[in-house]
Amino acid sequence: MPDDPRVCAHDGCSGVVFDGDACLAHLPRTELLTALERLESGATVDVRNTTFTADLFDSLRRALTPAGRTEPMFRNANFDGAVLPDSATFEGALFLGRATFGGTRLHDVNFSAVEFREAVRFHGTTFTGTARFDGATFGSDADFTEATFAGDCHFSGAQFQGPAHFGTTFEGTAQFGPPSEGGAPAKPTRFGQPANFRRARFNGPARFGAVRVLGAVAAAQRRPDGHGRLAHSGGTEFHGGASFDDAEFAQHAGFWGCLFKNPTSFEADFRGRTRFDDCSFGSVSFDDATFTGHSTFLRSTFISSVTVNRAIFVDADFGWAVVPAATRFGPCRAASLDLSNLRAAGKLVVRCSVDRRFTATGLQAPDGVNLELDGALRVEAPDIRSAMALTVDFRDGRLNLADASFASPATIAAPEGGKTAPRLVRMSTVDAENLTLVGLDLRGARFFNCYNRDKLRIEGPPLFAGTPVGSFPRRRLWTARRAIAEEHLWRARYDRRPDGWFPARCRDVDEDVPPSTPTVRTGDDARSEAARIQAVYRDLRKSREDAKDEPGAADLYYGEMEMRRVAAPSRSVERALLTLYWAVAGYGLRASRAFATLLLVLALGTLGFATIGFKGSAQIEYRPLAGSAPGGPATYRQVTVNGTRPGWDEAAFHAVESATSLLRPTPSRSFTSTGKAIEIGLRLLGPLLLGLAILSIRGRMKR
Numbered sequence: 001m002p003d004d005p006r007v008c009a010h011d012g013c014s015g016v017v018f019d020g021d022a023c024l025a026h027l028p029r030t031e032l033l034t035a036l037e038r039l040e041s042g043a044t045v046d047v048r049n050t051t052f053t054a055d056l057f058d059s060l061r062r063a064l065t066p067a068g069r070t071e072p073m074f075r076n077a078n079f080d081g082a083v084l085p086d087s088a089t090f091e092g093a094l095f096l097g098r099a100t101f102g103g104t105r106l107h108d109v110n111f112s113a114v115e116f117r118e119a120v121r122f123h124g125t126t127f128t129g130t131a132r133f134d135g136a137t138f139g140s141d142a143d144f145t146e147a148t149f150a151g152d153c154h155f156s157g158a159q160f161q162g163p164a165h166f167g168t169t170f171e172g173t174a175q176f177g178p179p180s181e182g183g184a185p186a187k188p189t190r191f192g193q194p195a196n197f198r199r200a201r202f203n204g205p206a207r208f209g210a211v212r213v214l215g216a217v218a219a220a221q222r223r224p225d226g227h228g229r230l231a232h233s234g235g236t237e238f239h240g241g242a243s244f245d246d247a248e249f250a251q252h253a254g255f256w257g258c259l260f261k262n263p264t265s266f267e268a269d270f271r272g273r274t275r276f277d278d279c280s281f282g283s284v285s286f287d288d289a290t291f292t293g294h295s296t297f298l299r300s301t302f303i304s305s306v307t308v309n310r311a312i313f314v315d316a317d318f319g320w321a322v323v324p325a326a327t328r329f330g331p332c333r334a335a336s337l338d339l340s341n342l343r344a345a346g347k348l349v350v351r352c353s354v355d356r357r358f359t360a361t362g363l364q365a366p367d368g369v370n371l372e373l374d375g376a377l378r379v380e381a382p383d384i385r386s387a388m389a390l391t392v393d394f395r396d397g398r399l400n401l402a403d404a405s406f407a408s409p410a411t412i413a414a415p416e417g418g419k420t421a422p423r424l425v426r427m428s429t430v431d432a433e434n435l436t437l438v439g440l441d442l443r444g445a446r447f448f449n450c451y452n453r454d455k456l457r458i459e460g461p462p463l464f465a466g467t468p469v470g471s472f473p474r475r476r477l478w479t480a481r482r483a484i485a486e487e488h489l490w491r492a493r494y495d496r497r498p499d500g501w502f503p504a505r506c507r508d509v510d511e512d513v514p515p516s517t518p519t520v521r522t523g524d525d526a527r528s529e530a531a532r533i534q535a536v537y538r539d540l541r542k543s544r545e546d547a548k549d550e551p552g553a554a555d556l557y558y559g560e561m562e563m564r565r566v567a568a569p570s571r572s573v574e575r576a577l578l579t580l581y582w583a584v585a586g587y588g589l590r591a592s593r594a595f596a597t598l599l600l601v602l603a604l605g606t607l608g609f610a611t612i613g614f615k616g617s618a619q620i621e622y623r624p625l626a627g628s629a630p631g632g633p634a635t636y637r638q639v640t641v642n643g644t645r646p647g648w649d650e651a652a653f654h655a656v657e658s659a660t661s662l663l664r665p666t667p668s669r670s671f672t673s674t675g676k677a678i679e680i681g682l683r684l685l686g687p688l689l690l691g692l693a694i695l696s697i698r699g700r701m702k703r
Contacts, residue, residue: 005046014081015050023050024060032059041066041073042096049081057085079104086129090114101125108151111136119162122147130172133158134179135187144168152204154179155189163193163240169201176208176236177254193240200247209235209256209275235259235279244268255279276300286311297321308332318342325367339363357400374422398509399424399440405431413438413459421463425508432456439463443505444485448532453539454546461552462540468500479586481555484540486533487563489514494521494566522570534563554589561587585692594693598659598686605655605682610648613675654679659686 008015008023015023019035022028024047027035039045041064052060064072071092080102089110100121108129119141131153140162152172156179176189189208235257242260247268257278264284274295283304289311296317306323313334321339323329325346336357339350347367352358354373363369399412399422412435414421421441433452436459443465447453464482478500483491485506492502498516507513520526537560544553565582568575581587585594624637659682671679 005048007049013049013051016046016048016078018047018050023047025051025053025056036060036063039063041069042075044076044097045074046076046078047082048078051083052085052088054085057088074099084109091132095120106131112154115139116142119143126150127153130154135159138162138164141165149174157187158189159187160189160191160195161193164191164195166195166197167199168197170204170206172204174202174204174206176206177256177258178210178234188234189236191236191238191240191242195238195240195242197242197244197247200244202247202249202251202253204250205252205254205272206249207252207254209254209258209277209279238262238264249274260284270295281306285309291316302327313337323348330372344369398422398444400426401430402426402428403430406434409434409436411436411438412440414440423505441505442484444508446485447536447540448486450536453536454542456540456543457547458540458543462544462556464555465503465506479558479590481558483555483559484533484536486536487559490526490529490533490563492516494518494526496521521566527567527569530563530567534560534567537563558587558589584689585696588692588695591693591696594689594696598689598693601682601685601689602652602655602659605658605678606648606652608678609654609675610651613671613678614651615670615672615675655682658682660690 006017006021007013008017008026009021010023010026013023013026015025018024019027019031022031024032024035036059043064045060045064047060061072064074066073071094072090073094074096076097077095077099080100082101082104084104084106087108087110088106091110092113093111093115095114095116095118098118098120099116100123102121102123102125104122105126105128107127109127109131111131111133113135114133115137117139120138121141121143123143123145125144125147127148128150130151131149133153133155135157136155137159138161142160142162142164145165145167148169148171150171152175153170154175156175156177158176178188235255237259239259239261241262242264245265245267247266249268249270249272251272253270253272253274255274255276258276258280260279260281262282264281266284266286267288269290269292271292273293274291277296277298277300279297279300281300281302281304283306284302285307287307287309289308291311291313294315294317295313296319298317299320300318301322302324304324306327306329308330309332311330311332313332315336315338316334317338317340319338319340319342322343323345325344327344327346328349328351330349330351331353332351333353333355335355337350337352337354337359339358339360341362342348342360342364344363344365344367346365347370348363348365349370351372352374358371358373360369360371401412401424421439423441423443424437424445427445427447427450429449429451431451433455435455436457438459440463442458442463445464450456462482464484465488467478467481467483469478469480478497485502488502488506492498493514494517495501496518498513498518502513537556541553541556541560544550544556561578561582565575565578568578583593584597586592658679661683
């Protein structure tokens, strides 16, 4: 076919001359019949820019149909720019040579079961209505670059044996998988050479996969074979690699049960629901892909590698997927990510910025899992060999571990150098036996209904919220310590001085400070809740002590004793003793209180000794007797009189001496009965208070 053919002599017609000086459409009737009679089946046809009527097109088909066949056979065919009648059909036709339909407008065209043995070109072709290529065979290059399918198109069961180029706009449904009715085709759609969908625009649904995969049946059929891949599920097969880079999927994109044998790239924009369920990938890249809708990869197998670098997901579900060893998932971003029951052949590394929820119930990775979520959270489970339940809800910097359990050792940590630590807000119904927390913000963490709290490991100083502070003189003189969120909430609700308790960092989203009801602080509900908080403190304190962190357990012990005190009945001996223990020594943790109390006791002892404790010393005086003879020798008599009491210095020295020596000989000086009582009190209280002070210092300094 010449590149610069003669044009029809008919006015206004640009059709290529078919015979004489006219195109096929403008040949006189007699000459047309003669020209068609000269055609043989398998002849070359050049009808560029020719306008066909339905009768003319049928006449051309009949002229090219050999005896014994019902379908036409072309050698080379050039329909570039031709105008074909509505519902033109090439069904079952055979194109032995090159075929081109560039720039042609085709309405409701039917290429079903057509065989193109050489290259076929639909560059710039516009398909209106429904275009059918079901069961077509493309023996060489198939070029649909810049073509437009204004309606639905069907390629179910088509066989692309050469490279395929679909830089195409699909306005309607693009059906490459089995049809939605009538059952699956005899063969799945197959791309034997590279399939290029770069810059394709799918403005309607894109269906490359099977219509549906029955769960139980599909699961029974999908068993790993000796080559590490799973049985195929009936979707489109890509044997030569595929590229969907820069493609756009405006609506639903379905790739159920597709086979991607060679490297495939999906740097695409998926705006609707996307399903890659039951697929088998050799090597696939979703780098820089965007999934605006819900995306699922259920039961898919990734044989060689899978990458999702810089990909963006809304809700991604990789449940029951199989990934190779040394898989690095990310860095990427997702509103929620589900890796439940995913099986990794080796170690799995996930770096995903998760906005809401991360789930990995039943995830299996023999060489461990390393999860880094939101760039500010890392979850490490180095020895996952059996099923584990792991659910992480991470939203706006808040981490929720509700309902999670860890069957093997797992670590959740903030990476080094992070500006803001992730906030742990929920631990309800969590089995924390194998859990380690590192560097998390625990000010809002709730530990009620958390199991095995005493086995929870918290590395580093626990970041709980501090007690209220303020500027003097309005400052409430609360003991400076760290308190868990449950105590903050209890104090804000029941304490006589609720100001400053339960700050914003302790509260969950949309949670306000509860109304203060101090009048019921001794009621059953308040004391019962305090007892539950005491149990939380006890378990957390035990976990710190088991880790040989005595100083780190100090604030937890203080909180435990505080809750034990307020949980005791208001007029009980237990509460009185605990209150005295709190006031005198801060439960054995505040050395300053013990020293202050000791100094007060010494001061009172000094005052008592100096005023009423000591007896005055007895002195002997010789006084002259009355009535002695004048000038005679003087006669004296011996008289015992009271001397002066010891001074303040002596009283202070004796008070210190009494307070620092429980067992010593009775002093030679005389005491009043009150002084004896003071000395006994000093001998008992002094060593006790001194011991409490030393114990407090030891608790703070022990390593």
